[in-house]
Amino acid sequence: MRYGFYISMLTTVVEKIKTQFPSFILEVKEFRDETTVHVKKEDIVAVCQFLRDDEECQFNYCSDICGADAYTPENRFEVIYNLYSIPLNQRIRLKVFVEEANLHCPSVTSVWQGAEWPERETYDMIGITFDGNDDMRRMYMPEEFEYYPLRKDFPLMGIPDSIPLPRK
Amino acid sequence: MNLEQAMDIRQQKILAALENKNTSVHFDDALDNQMILNMGPQHPATHGVLRLLIKLDGETVVACVPELGYLHRGYEKLAENVSYHEFIPHTDRLDYLSPLMNNTAYVLAVEKLIGVEAPKRAQYIRTIISELARISSHLLGVGALAMDVGALTVFTWTFREREKLYDIFELLAGARFTTSFTRIGGLAHDMTPEVKTAITQFIDQLPEKFDECIKLLNTNRIFVERMDGVGVISKEKAVAMGMCGPNIRGVGIEHDMRRAQPYLVYNELDFKIPTFEGGDCLSRYYVRVNEVKESIKIVRQCLEKIPDGPVHANQPKKVLPRKERIYTKMEELIHDFMLINFGVNPPVGEVYHAVEGSKGELGFYIQSRGEGHPWRLKIRSPSFMNLQSTAMLVEGRMISDIVAILGSLDPVMGEADK
Numbered sequence: 001m002r003y004g005f006y007i008s009m010l011t012t013v014v015e016k017i018k019t020q021f022p023s024f025i026l027e028v029k030e031f032r033d034e035t036t037v038h039v040k041k042e043d044i045v046a047v048c049q050f051l052r053d054d055e056e057c058q059f060n061y062c063s064d065i066c067g068a069d070a071y072t073p074e075n076r077f078e079v080i081y082n083l084y085s086i087p088l089n090q091r092i093r094l095k096v097f098v099e100e101a102n103l104h105c106p107s108v109t110s111v112w113q114g115a116e117w118p119e120r121e122t123y124d125m126i127g128i129t130f131d132g133n134d135d136m137r138r139m140y141m142p143e144e145f146e147y148y149p150l151r152k153d154f155p156l157m158g159i160p161d162s163i164p165l166p167r168k
Numbered sequence: 169m170n171l172e173q174a175m176d177i178r179q180q181k182i183l184a185a186l187e188n189k190n191t192s193v194h195f196d197d198a199l200d201n202q203m204i205l206n207m208g209p210q211h212p213a214t215h216g217v218l219r220l221l222i223k224l225d226g227e228t229v230v231a232c233v234p235e236l237g238y239l240h241r242g243y244e245k246l247a248e249n250v251s252y253h254e255f256i257p258h259t260d261r262l263d264y265l266s267p268l269m270n271n272t273a274y275v276l277a278v279e280k281l282i283g284v285e286a287p288k289r290a291q292y293i294r295t296i297i298s299e300l301a302r303i304s305s306h307l308l309g310v311g312a313l314a315m316d317v318g319a320l321t322v323f324t325w326t327f328r329e330r331e332k333l334y335d336i337f338e339l340l341a342g343a344r345f346t347t348s349f350t351r352i353g354g355l356a357h358d359m360t361p362e363v364k365t366a367i368t369q370f371i372d373q374l375p376e377k378f379d380e381c382i383k384l385l386n387t388n389r390i391f392v393e394r395m396d397g398v399g400v401i402s403k404e405k406a407v408a409m410g411m412c413g414p415n416i417r418g419v420g421i422e423h424d425m426r427r428a429q430p431y432l433v434y435n436e437l438d439f440k441i442p443t444f445e446g447g448d449c450l451s452r453y454y455v456r457v458n459e460v461k462e463s464i465k466i467v468r469q470c471l472e473k474i475p476d477g478p479v480h481a482n483q484p485k486k487v488l489p490r491k492e493r494i495y496t497k498m499e500e501l502i503h504d505f506m507l508i509n510f511g512v513n514p515p516v517g518e519v520y521h522a523v524e525g526s527k528g529e530l531g532f533y534i535q536s537r538g539e540g541h542p543w544r545l546k547i548r549s550p551s552f553m554n555l556q557s558t559a560m561l562v563e564g565r566m567i568s569d570i571v572a573i574l575g576s577l578d579p580v581m582g583e584a585d586k
Contacts, residue, residue, distance in 0.1 A: 031517040032280055060407050061423075063522065066546040068535060082520050082533060082548070086407065086421065089428045093520065114410030117556045125244070135185055140237035140585060143178040149245055150544075156249050 010035050010090055013057050020050060034093060041096045041105055044081075045132075048111045051083065051092070059083040059092060062108070065118035067098075067126035071152040076100045077126055081108070098128050107132035125150035182233060186221050189231040191563060207570070209238045215312060215574065216581030218555070227567050232559045236552075239585035247545035251511040252278050252352060253488065255545070260346040262547065263583040265308055266301035266526045268337070271350040276431055277521035277532035282514040284353045284486050288433075290479040293359050294350065295432045296367065296470045297340070298523075299463040303374070304333045305526035306414075306456045306463075313453060313575035314385055317394045325381045329374060336366050352512060353487035354480035368471060371464050382457055395450040399561040399573035402447060409560070410553040413528025414459060415577060418452035420445040425524035437469050449576035456578070486512050511540020520548075527551050527578060547586055551579040 014028055014035060024047060026038040039047050051059040063082040070076055075097035083092050098105050107130035108115045117139065119130040124139040127148035137143065142163060147154055186204070208219040217238035223231040243262070247255050259274045260267040272294045279285065286294070311326035334344040340363045341347040341356065349356050385391050401411070406419045416423050424441045426434040442458035444451035481487050488507055489500035514536045522531035528550025535544040554577050561573045 032283070032519050034519060036518065062410055063529065064520075064531060064533065064546065064548040066533060066544075068544040068546075080533065080546075082531070086423050086428075091429075091520070093518075112410070113405075113408040114553065114556055117552065118410075121552075134188070137181055137185060138237075140240040142237075143181050144173075149242060154245075156245060 010092060013051075013090065013092060016054065016056060017047065017050070021047060034091065036093045036095055038095050038097070041098060044094065044096050045106050045108055045111065047094065048081070048083075048108045051094075052111055056088075058085045058087050059090075060112075061086050062112035062115050062118075063091075065108075065115055065122060067122040067128055067150070069126060069150065069152045074099075077103070077128060079105055079122060079128060103127055104129050104131055106130070109133050124148070127151065182221055182235060186223055186231055186233045189223075189233065189559070191231045205567070209235075215579060218574075218579065218581055218584075220558070220570070222562075222567070222570070224567065229562050229565055229567060229570065232562050232570075234555060234558050236555070236581075236585055239581045241586065243586045244545055244547065247542055249541060251508075251540045252514075252542065253507070253511070255542075256350065257346065257348045260348055261582055262549065262586065263305070263525065263527060263530070263551070263580045264345065265580055266305040267345065267347045268297040268341075268349055269301040269305075269523070269525050270530065271348060272298050272432075273521075273523040273525060273530045274532055275350045275352050276523060277519060277534055278352050278512075278514070280521045281517065281519045281534050281536055282352070282486055282512055284481050284483050286354050286481055287478050288475050289358075289477045290354045290481075291432045292470050292474040293355060293479065295434065295437075296359075296467055296474075297349065298432070299466045299470075300333060300336065300367070302526040303460050303463050303467075304330050306460050307333075307378075309456055309575075309578040310381070310385075310453065310460075313572070313578070314391065316571040316575040317391055319385060319388060319391055322381050322384050325377070325384075329377055332370055336363065336370060339363050339366055351480070351488055353483060354478075358479045364471060367467065371467050374464060375461070378460060385453075392450065394569075394572050395453060395576070396448060397446075398449045398565065398569050399576060400446070400448045401557060401561060405560070406447070406557070409557045411528075411557055412550045412553055413525065414455040415452055415528065415554050415557075417441065417443045417455045419447040425522055425529055429522075431521075431523055433470070433473075436473070437466055439466050439469075449572050452576040452578075513538060513540055522548065525550055527580060527583065528554060547583075549583040549586060551581070551584040552586075555579045555584055 018025055024040050024043040029036040051057045061084045063084045066080050068078050077098040079096050081094040105128050107119055116133060119133050121139040122128055123136055124141055129136060203224045205222045205224055207222060209217040219235040221233045222229055243258050256271060259270040262270050307326040307330050311323040314322035337347055338344045341349040403419050403421060406416050420443050422441050422443050427441055439462045442455050444454050484503045489504050493500040494504045516536060516538045518535045520531055520533040522529045530550055531548035533546040534542050537543045562570050
């Protein structure tokens with residue numbers, strides 16, 4: 001396949017994170033020439049800061065942040081950071097696990113200002129609160145909506161009467 | 169909770185967000201001047217259903233809070249419940265100004281996941297339709313921007329050109345708006361010689377007609393003065409805010425997925441990435457104008473180079489078979505049955521694939537668990553990230569500049585709200 005042209009640069013990035021933060025990294029995965037690094041939740045801001053500022057990483061562009069519901073008893077939710085480096089033209093994906101009992105995750109808005117809306121969207125859809133993001137409002141759903149629609153236990157057809165509708 | 173209480177909570181929270189916003193602009197005398205204005209969701213200059221809450225000091229914007237979600241249809245939830253093929257029509261409705269581009273972006277992500285590559289001819293056709301979609305989208309973007317700042321004629325002229333494009337799309341895909349033209353591993357069907365002739369005719373006459381439109385604007389003092397120096401954003405801020413597409417190239421950063429990580433056949437083509445240093449509305453407008461010209465070049469090269477051959481990958485267990493063969497061949501009937509009922513079943517894993525959409529980096533992040541439908545599908549929509557800078561751009565400007573800034577960001581709410 002043709003996707004493998006930026007892989008050699010990424011191995012140095014992964015090695016750098018491993019030497020810099022040996023205790024922070026849980027797992028490194030490769031699939032279709034894309035690298036996913038699992039990071040401990042508490043350390044995500046430090047890792048992001050390092051990835052943005054280091055000479056050989058320069059991940060200055062936060063492409064996307066999203067959440068996913070694995071629907072398992074442990075490590076049920078995950079937050080996924082798709083990062084891109086404009087100067088060095090490389091991509092990396094970070095991932096943290098969030099427990100159902102403690103739905104909090106540190107916010108990376110101090111690293112990339114543009115992470116604010118994707119974090120709000122993740123809060124709206126999955127229900128993870130980002131500590132440090134000042135504007136934790138719903139992104140799409142109404143403010144009084146009590147559920148998180150992208151969780152796997154939310155039915156596709158919605159929940160009747162969950163949104164008050166105007167009277168005719 | 170009844171409706172009145174619910175509405176009350178919502179309004180209070182939005183108002184609180186507006187009041188708490190950090191701003192560099194201050195009132196002389198808050199008692200005399202403060203005013204809160206609600207713009208949208210039904211406002212012609214918001215290009216859809218975007219709502220802006222604006223705090224004003226006289227005519228100066230002090231703070232602004234954009235409210236999204238009026239067009240939220242839950243496509244990410246829907247994607248988890250339909251097969252990979254069944255999601256293609258939904259991608260039409262994301263950026264409804266360039267549906268062919270979204271079709272291409274989505275199938276490229278799925279093909280990366282399942283490990284199929286479309287044949288050369290299909291890739292050329294996909295490049296052609298992507299660039300035609302970009303032309304169509306930029307024609308509307310430029311026309312609507314001109315209309316927002318008061319030059320109505322250009323809008324009707326660019327719409328005349330888009331009308332010709334829609335006729336081509338109808339000839340090509342059978343539908344003008346919701347095309348659903350691509351398939352995993354190929355296309356719905358091959359491009360006929362009539363379509364090729366129609367596209368050639370279109371791109372032959374477009375430069376002249378487009379120059380007529382642009383002449384009306386570039387020499388129009390009112391237009392230039394309303395755009396020049398309005399909505400300025402710095403390089404660092406644009407990158408930090410995740411701006412993309414023509415908007416980030418309007419601050420002088422050459423960030424383009426077609427050049428950075430070439431997909432389809434872009435590495436075989438000769439084209440420039442137009443950038444302008446200004447970072448204001450006028451620069452963003454110039455980038456779009458120049459991109460239309462580059463797209464014409466790309467389409468012309470593709471039409472010359474396009475090879476003959478099949479438009480479907482030869483992977484019967486992943487790619488839908490042809491209708492006429494389903495009726496006559498046993499294997500194709502079995503494969504069709506398996507693909508329709510159980511899906512393509514990609515391996516367990518996750519991919520993110522981004523293309524340069526007409527509005528910016530359009531990416532699909534797919535998590536697969538080996539089933540016929542995605543476990544999680546996230547759409548990285550460029551309009552969403554571009555809109556995020558609105559509040560920053562309008563702060564301290566006059567209220568009439570808001571329409572110019574929104575028009576120059578060129579958001580599509582179908583994509584921003586998903």
